[in-house]
Amino acid sequence: MKPLPDKLCVSIAVADPARCRELLSKYTFAEIRLDALAGDLVDIGRIFALPVTLIATCRPGPHDDVIRERRLRAAIEAGAAWVDVEREAPDAWREAVAAAACRHGSRVIVSHHDFAGTPDLPELRRLVADCFTHGADLAKVACRVRAPRENARLLALLDDDWPVVPVGMGTAGRLTRIMAPLLGSPFTFCAPDDGPSTAPGQLTHAEMLAAWECLADE
Numbered sequence: 001m002k003p004l005p006d007k008l009c010v011s012i013a014v015a016d017p018a019r020c021r022e023l024l025s026k027y028t029f030a031e032i033r034l035d036a037l038a039g040d041l042v043d044i045g046r047i048f049a050l051p052v053t054l055i056a057t058c059r060p061g062p063h064d065d066v067i068r069e070r071r072l073r074a075a076i077e078a079g080a081a082w083v084d085v086e087r088e089a090p091d092a093w094r095e096a097v098a099a100a101a102c103r104h105g106s107r108v109i110v111s112h113h114d115f116a117g118t119p120d121l122p123e124l125r126r127l128v129a130d131c132f133t134h135g136a137d138l139a140k141v142a143c144r145v146r147a148p149r150e151n152a153r154l155l156a157l158l159d160d161d162w163p164v165v166p167v168g169m170g171t172a173g174r175l176t177r178i179m180a181p182l183l184g185s186p187f188t189f190c191a192p193d194d195g196p197s198t199a200p201g202q203l204t205h206a207e208m209l210a211a212w213e214c215l216a217d218e
Contacts, residue, residue: 145173
């Protein structure tokens with residue numbers, strides 16, 4: 001069965017708020033990388049008030065945790081459907097963001113990223129369980145894939161009862177992105193057709209739809 005486009009979350013990381021809104025006019029489901037967005041809290045509110053299903057994400061780096069929390073709260077209060085917080089984040093910070101999400105009806109993604117490689121399956125399952133211990137409604141596990149068999153480890157997480165989005169980073173991990181929604185993942189991430197990618201190996205929205213079309217039943 002071919003997944004519908006609502007299984008595709010377009011990850012948008014642009015600095016200009018106007019450009020962000022322009023990209024959003026083309027899609028129904030997107031992740032907004034608030035760490036890349038140059039706008040203020042008013043700009044964030046305008047973006048998350050748009051009639052699009054949006055995930056608010058603000059990765060560590062450009063902003064300290066105080067600013068990151070303010071930006072995520074602005075998105076939550078404006079209508080974010082999801083908020084993504086890192087498993088490795090300080091407990092008090094993550095819990096404060098999750099509490100704000102709960103008050104405003106946003107759901108919580110707790111994410112784990114491993115840019116070095118893909119652990120063995122028992123460790124992956126431990127990481128998923130830890131995401132839910134930390135308050136996840138949904139776990140995201142993104143790992144660098146260096147060998148084809150590592151895709152199988154990530155996809156095996158979909159055989160468990162946890163709602164999880166497994167992501168294989170890097171060119172060798174593209175199979176994970178294509179197959180995960182076909183095997184039960186709630187969605188997967190892709191790049192906009194005319195915008196920058198946010199992760200190594202990320203396919204564009206059009207490329208994902210084309211891959212699914214090739215796999216569709218006659």
